[in-house]
Amino acid sequence: MRLHRNLCFATIDGLTQIFNEGQYADKVIQQLLKRDKRWGSRDRAFVAETTYDIVRWKRLYAEIADVKEPFNRDNLWRMFAVWATLKGIKLPDWKYFDNTPSRKIKGRFDELSKIRKIKESLPDWLDELGEKELGNDIWTKEISALNEQADVILRVNTLKTTKEKLQGELFDLGIETEFLKNYPNALKLKERANVFSTEAFKNGLFEVQDASSQLVADFLDIKPGMRVVDTCAGAGGKTLHLASLMENKGQIIALDIYANKLKELKRRAKRNGAHNIEPRHIDSTKVIKKLYDKADRVLIDAPCSGTGVLRRNPDAKWKLEASFLEKIKQTQQDILQQYSRMVKPGGKLVYATCSVLPSENQKQVDKFLTSESGKGFTFVKDKKVLAHESGFDGFYMALLEKKK
Template sequence: MRLHRNLVFAVIDALNLIFNEKEYADKVIEKVLRYDKRWGARDRGFIAETTYDIVRWKRLYSEIAEVREPYSRPNLFRLFTVWCVLKGISIPDWKQLETTPERRIKGRFDELSKIRKFRESIPDWLDELGEKSLGNDLWTKEIAALNKQAEVILRTNTLKIQKAQLQELLADSEIETIPIEGYPDALKLKERKNVFTTEAFKNGFFEVQDASSQLVAPFLEVKPGQRVVDACAGAGGKTLHLASQMQNKGQLIALDIYESKLKKLKIRTRRNGVHNVETRAIDSTKVIKKLHGSADRVLLDAPCSGLGVIRRNPDSKWKLEPEFMERIMGVQQDILQNYSKMVKKGGQMVYATCSVLPQENTNQVKAFLDSENGLEFKLIKEQNIYSSESGYDGFYMALIKKI
């Protein structure tokens, strides 16, 4: 691979914004890719994938390069040279990349790779928490799997098209996909491509959604004609899946505390041909109270650590803090206690997170069921989805029925 100065400098700019300015990686990549309209798909791919790679291995590379935050520009170039050496990429004769000790870099890598917190490039506290929560063997396998680059998975919008038809349509656009066994609506891209520019996407024939995430809506067992509440809808990936499962029939109420996210959902519903969704911002407790005892199904896709999705959000490893973990577990229990009141007798709810930690998952469900509000409910089934077993994101789901 021959390195181009303008592309490498774009990567350095991106790393500065992510590491020093604490901006979100996905937003930074969007910003940096607008630098030069002449960049083609390969150029953009290099910038995005190289940036994400260095973000993913920040701690390991920093230890090897012997640099610390806040990173000066020369230090960011040192991280980049470590990436080059470990990828086997020839380093050009630029003044920013002078005197690269390749043998020492490889030696340090071999040495540090024997220690999990360096090998998997995670903070000490997170490594300790993972081992304590999952045990040494499972945590070792899980964090290794969570550090692999996420594949691009599509969910067929069955309101508009069937999976086989979508596969053919994408093939006509030179996007090769393969079905995934056990995931009825999923197609996996054989190689990474920008699917958002395709006519198929513009026509609402698919959404990008990880395979594990695609298991949540079916877990709720919705039926056409029901009243269903997606209580933490966000921008609505699972709302749209629920709508297709309901065949656009019945009432689907999407709630969220952020009006801005619900506005994005409205745009997505139009593209997807979904017309049974009503959005409501949770701007007071009245919004929930009005729905007490009225829902056949409730989805609680609760806010969480996001530990199960760090494959696609590697910068979240550096944004997570122990204090946040304590706070978010309080939020999760509040959601279970208060939002469960929307379920009517005989109705069902699913509590789900994109975390692999039991304290955010099965422990929260047990605490709810043992509480006064939980006495009317019983656990039907639960499922832990580990990235090390499935190859996709880490998730948890519990189906709970009001008796």
């Protein structure tokens, strides 16, 4: 592989924004990819994947390059040189790469790879917490899996097409996919491709949604004609899945505290042909109180640490703080206490997170079930999805039933 100056400069600019200005990697990369209209798909892939790679391995590369934050541009070029050397890419004769000690880089890599928190590029506190909650063996396997690049998984919109038809349509565009056993609506891309530019996406035939995330709507045990409340709907990934499972029959009330996310959900629902979704902005407690004892099913896809989705959000490792984790656990319990009151007698509730930490998952459910609000519920089943076992994102979901 030959390194091109303008692509490398774009990567360094992106890393400056992510590491030094605290910007989100996905937003920065989105902007970078619009930088030069002459770039082809391979050029854009290089910028995106290299930037994500260096973000993912920030601590390891910084230790090998012997640089410390805040990183100046020279520091970032040194980290880039580490990335290229470890990838076996020949460094061009540019001043940024003068005196790069290639053999020393490989030696340092071998030496530092014996220390998990450096090898897996983690803050000390997060490594200690993962080991404490999951045990040494499982955490070692899990964090390694969470550092791998995520596959691109599509969820077929069954309101508009079938898995077989969509597979054929994408194949005609040169995009090969495969079915996933035990994921009835999923197609996995054999190679990464820009699926968002396809007519199939524009016509609402699919959404991009990880396989683990696709398990949540199924777990809710819904049937067409029910009244379902998606309490933390956001931009509606799971809401849209619920609509397709309900065949557009019944009612889905999509709640969120962020009005702009619900606006995006409306736009996506229109593209998906999902007509039974009613977005409602939670601007006061009245919105929730009006729904007490009214819902057949309630989904609480709770805000969480996001430790299960680090493969697709590698910069989250550096943004996450121990104090935030304590706050979010309080929020999770408050949401469970309040939103569970929307379930009618005989109805069901799913509590879900994209975290692998038991303190956000089964421990929250246990705490709820022993509380005053939770005494009216019985535990039906739960599912713990770990990335190193499934090959997909880490997730948790618990199904509870309200006593009649």
